[in-house]
Amino acid sequence: MKLTGKQQRFVEEYLIDLNVTQAAIRAGYSEKTAYSIGHELLKKPEIENAIQKAMDKRSERTGITQDQVLAELAKIGFQDIRKAVRWGRSPIDDTSENADKNGLGIYPIELVPSEEIDDDTAAAVSEVSLTQTGVKIKMHDKQAALVSMGRHLGMFKDKTEIDANLFISEIRRTVVDPKE
Incomplete structure (x- = not known):
């Protein structure tokens, strides 16, 4: 038609x-x-x-295929921020090899250099910016990616489905037959 x-x-x-x-x-x-x-x-x-x-x-x-879209969502959904940044406590003194490089004296964080970061991790990074106190990294929304993949795979139902035949048979079972 x-x-x-x-x-x-x-x-x-x-x-x-x-x-x-x-x-x-x-x-x-x-x-x-x-x-x-x-x-x-x-x-x-x-x-x-x-x-x-x-x-x-x-x-x-x-x-663009569905497989490609799912693969990109998987990069975000299964990201591990430890592949993009390094952190740890370092001493405050200037003589140590691991001396505090950012001047804060607390848990300095550094980005993994772009030539060292793998493609999947780079795809999961949403933003890198320089702030007054250091570097800020923002990853794409992991939960949203996982939910999108789950929906595509049929793991979540947005609507409740009711089997009318099952519903009617349950009603018949609970209602007393007037002939009995």
């Missing part, structure tokens, strides 16, 4: 940000009903197929 102009526009808009409600609004559906219409549209096999074909074309065109 061929898509209507509005449905095709919905598919195109949905691919921008995967936001059902906003895609429906941008495609010309009413703001009041955009959420429900958008979800109804996603259930239609012809729209689902059009979205999948467009995503496959985009993946082919860009050369």
